[in-house]
Amino acid sequence: MVLNEPVISLRDVGIQFARNRRRHRSVRELLIHGRTGTRPDEFWPFRHINLDIDEGEQIGVVGRNGAGKSTLLRLIAGVLLPDEGSVTVRAGVAPLIAITGGFEGELSARENIHLVSGLHGMTREQIDESFDEIVDFAELGDFLDTPYKHFSSGMKVRLAFSVVSRLQEPILLVDEVLAVGDKAFRRKCFRRIDELIATGQTLFLVSHSAGNLRRFCKRGIYLEGGEMRADGPIEDVIHQYDVDMGTLDDPDDNVLDTDL
Amino acid sequence: MTSLRGRPGGFTTSTDRSGVIERVRRVWEYRRILALLIGRDLKVRYAGSALGYFWSILDPLLMSAVYWVVFTQIFTRSVGYEPYIVFLLSGQLPWQWFNVGVTSAARALRTDAQMVRSTNVPRELWIVRNVASTGVQYLLSLPVLAAFAIGTQKAPNIDIVFMPLAIVMQTVLLIGIGLCLSPITVLVRDIERLIRIALRIGFYVSPVLYSVNDVQRLRKLHDVFSWNPMAGILTLYHSAFFPQELHWNYVEHSAIGCIVILAMGLFIFARLERPVLKEI
Numbered sequence: 001m002v003l004n005e006p007v008i009s010l011r012d013v014g015i016q017f018a019r020n021r022r023r024h025r026s027v028r029e030l031l032i033h034g035r036t037g038t039r040p041d042e043f044w045p046f047r048h049i050n051l052d053i054d055e056g057e058q059i060g061v062v063g064r065n066g067a068g069k070s071t072l073l074r075l076i077a078g079v080l081l082p083d084e085g086s087v088t089v090r091a092g093v094a095p096l097i098a099i100t101g102g103f104e105g106e107l108s109a110r111e112n113i114h115l116v117s118g119l120h121g122m123t124r125e126q127i128d129e130s131f132d133e134i135v136d137f138a139e140l141g142d143f144l145d146t147p148y149k150h151f152s153s154g155m156k157v158r159l160a161f162s163v164v165s166r167l168q169e170p171i172l173l174v175d176e177v178l179a180v181g182d183k184a185f186r187r188k189c190f191r192r193i194d195e196l197i198a199t200g201q202t203l204f205l206v207s208h209s210a211g212n213l214r215r216f217c218k219r220g221i222y223l224e225g226g227e228m229r230a231d232g233p234i235e236d237v238i239h240q241y242d243v244d245m246g247t248l249d250d251p252d253d254n255v256l257d258t259d260l
Numbered sequence: 261m262t263s264l265r266g267r268p269g270g271f272t273t274s275t276d277r278s279g280v281i282e283r284v285r286r287v288w289e290y291r292r293i294l295a296l297l298i299g300r301d302l303k304v305r306y307a308g309s310a311l312g313y314f315w316s317i318l319d320p321l322l323m324s325a326v327y328w329v330v331f332t333q334i335f336t337r338s339v340g341y342e343p344y345i346v347f348l349l350s351g352q353l354p355w356q357w358f359n360v361g362v363t364s365a366a367r368a369l370r371t372d373a374q375m376v377r378s379t380n381v382p383r384e385l386w387i388v389r390n391v392a393s394t395g396v397q398y399l400l401s402l403p404v405l406a407a408f409a410i411g412t413q414k415a416p417n418i419d420i421v422f423m424p425l426a427i428v429m430q431t432v433l434l435i436g437i438g439l440c441l442s443p444i445t446v447l448v449r450d451i452e453r454l455i456r457i458a459l460r461i462g463f464y465v466s467p468v469l470y471s472v473n474d475v476q477r478l479r480k481l482h483d484v485f486s487w488n489p490m491a492g493i494l495t496l497y498h499s500a501f502f503p504q505e506l507h508w509n510y511v512e513h514s515a516i517g518c519i520v521i522l523a524m525g526l527f528i529f530a531r532l533e534r535p536v537l538k539e540i
Contacts, residue, residue, distance in 0.1 A: 102378025
């Protein structure tokens with residue numbers, strides 16, 4: 001790896017989704033042309049995104065619902081492919097991008113810990129080593145052998161965060177989900193994120209909480225109207241977002257909610 | 261930047277689709293994770309319940325019993341070879357693998373949607389994993405065939421050495437079919453019904469209940485029949501006990517079929533991966 005090469009590079013990235021269910025009819029077209037042409041029923045959450053992230057940077061992502069924040073994270077996690085441009089990621093990614101964390105509902109917490117850690121390439125010894133830590137952190141108690149699908153949303157997130165934050169991948173993606181946990185657990189998560197940042201973890205945080213964004217991120221990205229409206233110091237980005245939303249100094253708005 | 265992990269650290273995605281060789285190489289890089297997934301499948305199947313093994317052989321065993329009764333007790337058997345039960349099982353067990361393998365591989369991306377959506381591993385892995393774990397189930401069902409062979413005092417002949425070839429060919433065929441069908445199943449749900457019907461028809465046009473030699477007299481139809489890729493594979497399995505079953509022209513046709521279908525599968529999968537990831 002070349003020194004100082006950005007750990008994440010996005011070049012002119014765009015992605016396209018279908019708005020309705022007609023997409024099913026286009027399988028033949030996809031097979032023949034490899035892609036479908038732009039039609040009125042298709043839209044681009046964003047286009048022409050250029051982004052370079054250095055190792056150890058912490059990025060906060062803001063934007064309204066549907067602005068493409070989660071889509072951006074999924075592109076960086078490599079579980080979506082861009083329709084334009086290219087995404088290059090030069091290190092392993094630990095994604096916490098869905099509330100279920102990619103965990104299998106039928107399997108118990110214990111089996112999920114092994115499976116998800118294993119899918120991220122951890123060896124059995126490494127998993128055994130951090131197993132107790134994961135279980136303690138997630139406060140699973142007697143539910144270690146309970147199928148994941150029976151867990152409450154809060155418990156799911158606790159387990160998911162606990163596992164994903166211990167994958168020892170250089171890049172961590174966290175998408176809103178933490179809001180589901182209770183206050184005490186959130187506090188624990190934040191402490192854990194602090195620890196990771198101290199060790200040089202690259203972090204991508206999607207959040208509607210300005211407090212969290214300020215606490216963890218130095219740099220902000222603001223997605224709006226299919227493009228990157230702003231990319232700069234987190235304070236400026238939050239400010240611009242609030243100005244655009246008309247939520248500046250609005251104490252009722254959760255954008256200004258400061259946890260802790 | 262790679263680590264000691266069983267997977268590489270980074271990746272690049274763009275509008276260019278990576279070539280077939282590159283994709284196959286990536287699957288190979290993830291072999292340890294593949295082994296983990298297969299191991300988990302087997303654990304779920306065999307360690308989950310006391311009767312786990314029994315359930316996995318019950319279906320082919322019962323069906324073979326039914327066919328045996330129908331074709332030796334009710335009809336007068338004019339096809340296949342004696343002992344008919346050994347003939348039946350030597351084809352029925354791999355057919356069961358084919359059947360379960362196609363069904364589960366075709367559904368693979370939907371069954372594991374949660375994982376596919378959040379874990380960046382080569383997506384082909386989910387198909388290979390299903391083919392491999394149903395394949396291991398087939399291997400574990402072989403003692404049943406051995407038991408019937410011993411019970412009927414039917415000794416295998418030297419052609420049994422071709423069995424690994426049959427297994428390799430069937431693996432290639434199933435991966436090819438799985439790669440073709442699994443992305444289409446995500447985009448067009450109805451296809452699953454068609455697969456079920458096709459499999460049922462496939463059973464009767466493949467030499468499981470009868471021998472390829474019984475088809476020889478059909479002249480024209482026989483040429484078409486030989487291009488069924490499962491026909492050649494089944495003759496190899498049968499020939500372990502019945503040397504007169506071995507027809508190399510069938511095996512050649514079958515090998516061509518397997519390779520063509522695998523190539524098609526790799527092509528279709530690469531083309532449809534992008535929309536599939538958006539859909540699941």
